[in-house]
Amino acid sequence: MKICVTSQGDNLDSQVDPRFGRCQYFIIVDTDTLEFEAIQNPNIDAMGGAGIQSGQLIAGKQVKAVLTGNVGPNAFQTLQAGGVEVIVGVSGSVKEIVEKYKKGELKPTDNPSVGRKFGMGQK
Amino acid sequence: MIISVASGKGGTGKTTVAVNLALSIPNVQLLDCDVEEPNAHIFIKPSIKNRMPVFILVPEVDKTRCNFCGKCKEVCAYNAIAVLKKDVLVFKELCHGCGACAYLCPEGAIKEVNKEIGFVEIGEKDNLQFAHGKLKIGEAMSPPLIKAVKQYMNPTRTVIVDIPPGTSCPVIEAIKRSDYCVLVTEPTPFGLYDLILAIEVIRKLKIPFGVVINRADLGNRKTEDYCHKENIPILMKIPFKKEIAKAYSRGEIIIETLPEYKKSFQQLFSKIGT
Ligand code: SF4
Ligand code: SF4
Numbered sequence: 001m002k003i004c005v006t007s008q009g010d011n012l013d014s015q016v017d018p019r020f021g022r023c024q025y026f027i028i029v030d031t032d033t034l035e036f037e038a039i040q041n042p043n044i045d046a047m048g049g050a051g052i053q054s055g056q057l058i059a060g061k062q063v064k065a066v067l068t069g070n071v072g073p074n075a076f077q078t079l080q081a082g083g084v085e086v087i088v089g090v091s092g093s094v095k096e097i098v099e100k101y102k103k104g105e106l107k108p109t110d111n112p113s114v115g116r117k118f119g120m121g122q123k
Numbered sequence: 124m125i126i127s128v129a130s131g132k133g134g135t136g137k138t139t140v141a142v143n144l145a146l147s148i149p150n151v152q153l154l155d156c157d158v159e160e161p162n163a164h165i166f167i168k169p170s171i172k173n174r175m176p177v178f179i180l181v182p183e184v185d186k187t188r189c190n191f192c193g194k195c196k197e198v199c200a201y202n203a204i205a206v207l208k209k210d211v212l213v214f215k216e217l218c219h220g221c222g223a224c225a226y227l228c229p230e231g232a233i234k235e236v237n238k239e240i241g242f243v244e245i246g247e248k249d250n251l252q253f254a255h256g257k258l259k260i261g262e263a264m265s266p267p268l269i270k271a272v273k274q275y276m277n278p279t280r281t282v283i284v285d286i287p288p289g290t291s292c293p294v295i296e297a298i299k300r301s302d303y304c305v306l307v308t309e310p311t312p313f314g315l316y317d318l319i320l321a322i323e324v325i326r327k328l329k330i331p332f333g334v335v336i337n338r339a340d341l342g343n344r345k346t347e348d349y350c351h352k353e354n355i356p357i358l359m360k361i362p363f364k365k366e367i368a369k370a371y372s373r374g375e376i377i378i379e380t381l382p383e384y385k386k387s388f389q390q391l392f393s394k395i396g397t
Contacts, residue, residue, distance in 0.1 A: 046202060047201075048201060048202060048217055049201060049202020049203065049214065049217050050202070052202050052203075052205045052212075052214060052217075053202050055205060056196070056205050056206065056207065059207050059208070074214055074217075077212060078205045078207070078212060081205070081207045081210040081212055082207040082208065082210070083207075083208070
């Protein structure tokens, strides 16, 4: 099964990026084999709608869940419509997060965790 | 003649200048285009005669006709549409109402529907004609509303336009087609920085302009020096006065509390005319 973790770097030892729409990288990991793909986020500097664009990008990758720090309402809605579970409030290295997820320690949220524009202006 | 009153940032006294100028000269129409936070009416206290809602057209997707091809999302410059495998989402608050998605949808699945973004009110106070727009809370698309306010412009009068603060799209929309722009600033380092940004914009629009320095005695001389160096006329200097600050906080007008200022505003006007 594939999941996506937002990350500050391009490998499994990188730290989680707490923003969704404007994170540095999306790491798409196969939870069984730990094979992964690091996608540099093309939406970091989007004027608006970064969460929506990122949401579509990730939904298109057929992942079961997204694990990140925070998700705004537009991104949340997009991910839900794309059938992707959203898990917020995670931190640590990507690898640790994947392990926790596999053990079933992380539960999806039913609500966006922050208001609009949360990730704006942070680098 | 259309005179814009603008400032690179909020809180410089832009509305104070617009309102007092409007009340110091004859045959005026005041348009408050600061639609996110219109407050000229607090000072003018006009009687409102008419209120008109303003709409933009936003897309509505008929999901039974949509094949999820994604054309609409590709063409949207504002990321206002998301196309997923089995769903299309429209984020109305991001939509600029450009109509591109509906035009390009190959399945004819997009219909355009009205969305109210705010309203325009027109009224008067004595011989002053007044109009302003108010954007709905949470609504971000101010340019169409500013355009709607400007449609009520009366060219037989001297029109004074209160411009939103800053230097972004709404400012350009509001300032367009003015004959002159009065830039209100404060003589502080931040004030000067924002003034220079505003001047860059006005120069690009090729509109003649001059500067009013508010709270002129509180800051430093750098703003004046800059204007002299750049050959920019300083139209007026308003000192910091307790009476002015108090009048402002009570929603009163300077020229009513301190009638000697009426002349200063008339002089400001004659400097613009020449
Ligand atoms: S362009 Fe039309 S058919 Fe294609 S996804 Fe958008 S609404 Fe559906
Ligand atoms: S009308 Fe224009 S801005 Fe609005 S969703 Fe369609 S393409 Fe985007």
